[in-house]
Amino acid sequence: xxxxxxxxxxxxxxxxxxxxxxxxxxxxxxxxxxxxxxxxxxxxxxxxxxxxxxxxxxxxxxxxxxxxxxxxxxxxxxxxxxxxxxxxxxxxxxxxxxxxxxxx
Numbered sequence: 001x002x003x004x005x006x007x008x009x010x011x012x013x014x015x016x017x018x019x020x021x022x023x024x025x026x027x028x029x030x031x032x033x034x035x036x037x038x039x040x041x042x043x044x045x046x047x048x049x050x051x052x053x054x055x056x057x058x059x060x061x062x063x064x065x066x067x068x069x070x071x072x073x074x075x076x077x078x079x080x081x082x083x084x085x086x087x088x089x090x091x092x093x094x095x096x097x098x099x100x101x102x103x104x
Contacts (some may be wrong), residue, residue: 003060004035005012005035005036008032008036009036009039009040011032012032012033012040014040020071022063026043043065043071044066045063045065045071046063047061048061048062048064048070
């Protein structure tokens with residue numbers, strides 16, 4: 001990579017591949033992200049607002065995306081998802097309603 005792009009990535013706090021960092025929204029961050037937009041994936045997240053989470057540092061806190069799903073920046077985020085999720089039952093409508101009711 002050219003030196004300017006390397007410095008921009010380091011300014012964002014990215015030092016290696018598949019790394020996650022949390023930065024506040026601002027004009028300077030938006031400009032840096034636009035400079036390397038082909039190399040990064042950006043997602044708006046917010047810190048989980050619970051009493052036990054307020055005392056934790058940004059690295060230890062739980063972050064939630066716009067869909068309400070927990071964002072995991074650790075090693076688990078780099079691994080492929082395992083298992084499956086049952087979303088419905090086409091054989092029995094009663095069982096289908098039980099499955100949908102349990103997941104809600």
